[in-house]
Amino acid sequence: MNVSFFRSLTLFLLAGFVAYLGGGCRTKFDTAVVIPQNLKAGLDLPGAKLLFAQTRKACEGVYAVSDGSDVFGAEIAAKWSYTVKNKVDTTYHFSLFCEPQATYFVLEGRQVADSIIFLGYWRRLVNADVGTARFVVRRNGGARVLLAPDCCQALKPGDVVFKGMYGNGEENQKYPLTLSFNRPLNPKPFQIIAHRSGGRTSDLLPASENSVEIIRLAPELGATGVEFDIRQTKDGVPILYHDDQLNLRLTQKSGLIGPVENYTYKQLTSLVRLVNGEQIPTLEEALTAVIDDTPLQTVWMDSKLIRDMPLIREIHKKYIAKAAAQGRKVNIYIGLPTETTLNQFEALDDHLSAPSLCELDTSIARRINAKVWAPRFTLGNPVESAKVMQAAGLKVFVWTLDVPDFVRQFIDGGALDGILTNYSAIVAYYHYVQKP
Amino acid sequence: MYKSPSPMSFCRNWFIAWLVVGLAFSALAQQPAPTPARARKATAKPRSGYKQRVFNARAPGYTKKGQLRRLSPDQLWDAQPDSTRPNRGPFRLLVYAGLGASYYATPLNSPVALVDKQQLRWSIPLSLRVMWQTDHRMRLGIETGYVSMYSYKGTRNGELANVRVSATPILAVFSMSVVKRFALYAGTGPYRINSNLQYDGDTQGTTYSLGWMAAGTYTQPLGKNIGIAAELKWYDATQTKDACFIAQATLVWRALTW
């Protein structure tokens, strides 16, 4: 027979196989980026003390970057957040937001003698780059001012200097990074709403999307609010889950497949785990985490597939009351993305008084007395419509905006009250560094 | 914020793409049919003292005098790429029915700890394949069947949980005879994955997972139109990360010849 043809065919198949192998051997982007561990040990020095609330507050601001600006940009925004574990154990995180490649730092601080030290990690959200960082604010570099009992009067540029070093991966911190206080953060109220409770699984975060764990992580990534996706199990329990099906994108292999709506809550909670090992949370668990464990101010409950809107409304009311009872300012909105959910919502007796977020037309948002109108970003920056809606007392959030150029321009447009994003760090940077 | 997907559309498009490519590939890989010149040479008695000249289509197209070589119709026939020839065949339709043993070959760890956990990776798969045997070496066909991928059971919260996952491939398959009686198969397409959960009730689930298959057979003829083959096969449903190795006996039936 024709030998050369089969040689060619073999070549073809071989090339296909090589391509397949190439696909298999390339850098794996399906597991969470490993955040450097054991950083806390470096903070637990003899005599180390937690920072005072006023010291923490005074550290917040926009800093000019001198050493390291080629890697982290010319300016960074620094903001504190906290997470509560087991209702008592509060950890404060000092997050730095940078412009290039959605980079952020998460640090913890201690007072050691007359200096302040910060230790933590940095990560780029757009890829898998990660590393550690360490900063010291010395007595004459601003620590004296920050640690003073009457801290703090308005700081002037250069009053506080963070002398730091950073490293790539687990390697030692050998590159200098110096931050110098420039100005306070942009004080304008603005909601940075993290998509899928904090971020997508595909961004390789250490917690799975739509889990309680990522809600706790959201503030240190820069979020002031979260959006999560609600579905109901076969027995009606509202849960957080995005996709139409149980799949390997979101869950570990369990043998359970098909729509989550086909399974009871007991089945899901007993046999299914999200990709990073967490349980699929109920709506109530998620709202509890927001209120009890984080400083988040906005919750956008996106109604993916709801059968029992009155039940969702009951939970909604319960947690609005809970937040108020705890003195927490949390706005919880029922998100209405489709005509179907809108009809379900309008069937509620008290829908006009229920805080809702409408993704549909402006006229519908006004008809149902929504508190927020949320258009898709792909229509452009809705400056004119936003002004009209704001004049009618509604807030305007845009979804889901990740491209840095667009984020910057939408914020600079000044018409929005919030942005839903997968990259809270980017939105945080552009919002906080904006000069009022 | 994504709109409802259509899980089948992905599989369908892949299937169509593969079918188009397969048909093309199949049609492209032609086997030379006997040409009139060669046929005559084989049957005609050689004349003494006359050497029949068989034109070599690869010879230079010019005569020694530098003139364009005029070719006879038969020589033209020889010179043309073979798939442009009008006489084709024979074509056959082959039906393969197989039964054997399968072993689930990808990691299997239930995400939660079960008490008295038992898992089963073995099963008895069935397969049915219809191949179009063309007048060249590539064959094209479709394959389906049933294989129980795996099952596991154990006690969770004092109640027995039993999970079974099976697959029905719906594959476009190419095959090529490598040496006599030995053929290789490769295919792609969607796998319909079914799951059954017995725990807090009985729940079924279905999804489609794009994947591929590879197989090799050795066929022993039993009669004019029937044979039996030993077959080794690999099924891989990549989107659900389900793969199994299969060894089976396959009945081959030459159902149609034209």
Next chain:
Amino acid sequence: MIHARLLIIILLLLTTASAWGQQRPGRTKRAPNPYRRAYQQGRFVAPDSTSPQVPFVHFPYPLARGINRATLGVTFTTSPRDITEQTQIDVPAGDLVILRGLTKNLALTGEMKFQFLQNNAMAGLRRTFPIKGRFYGSAGAGLGGWFGMLRLADFNTSGFGFMGAADVAVGFRSSRDLLVTFRLQKDLGLLNRTAVGQTVSDDGRIVSNGYGATVTLEQAFFGRRHAAIGFRALYTNFNWQFWSLYDTFDRNIFYPEVFMGFFL
């Protein structure tokens, strides 16, 4: 149940066809040699042992000056789950590939992929050289661009960009005029500009987008028609077909492509 019914119908059809097939009707009478008429009309071909008789656009073989070759077909690209997640958007693109001989070893190359709402075109030059025996090689480079527009429902977006590519190819011509080409390419992004409404995002950096490997077969097809089919493995950070998804990942993503073209 519909599957069971389908299976029964298929089995019945097979059995009927089989019964008919077992009769082994006489072979169809061989058609008369189609070249006899051509010969009688005074037309004949003069095969050249050095040049392939199958037309080519991918195969790295010299094309005589002024000769044009073109294929028209489709390219199927799998939408990557990294960006599309559970949503799958698989729209085949029309694919026009052209080749024009400029000098003995230099040819103008062109490729246009079109989906109407978004399109891509590249033009370049390639130089061919024989390697040994039936092996040939080429090196080429090209410049191109893409543009897309999505103005419906919730979308008011548009974009365009420029890109460059360099490639090397090795071709093998089998004794039966099957042309096999293996091509490696390097893609560069020169500019990308996208807009949502009045808001524009501009990236004028020259970046390495990624690389790709292609295997192409060019051969005779049914009748007198010739065809090219191939498989391309692209591993790139930007794919013009998915610009409207605004992928923000700084990582290369695998895009398998299958394409098929018929010679015009």
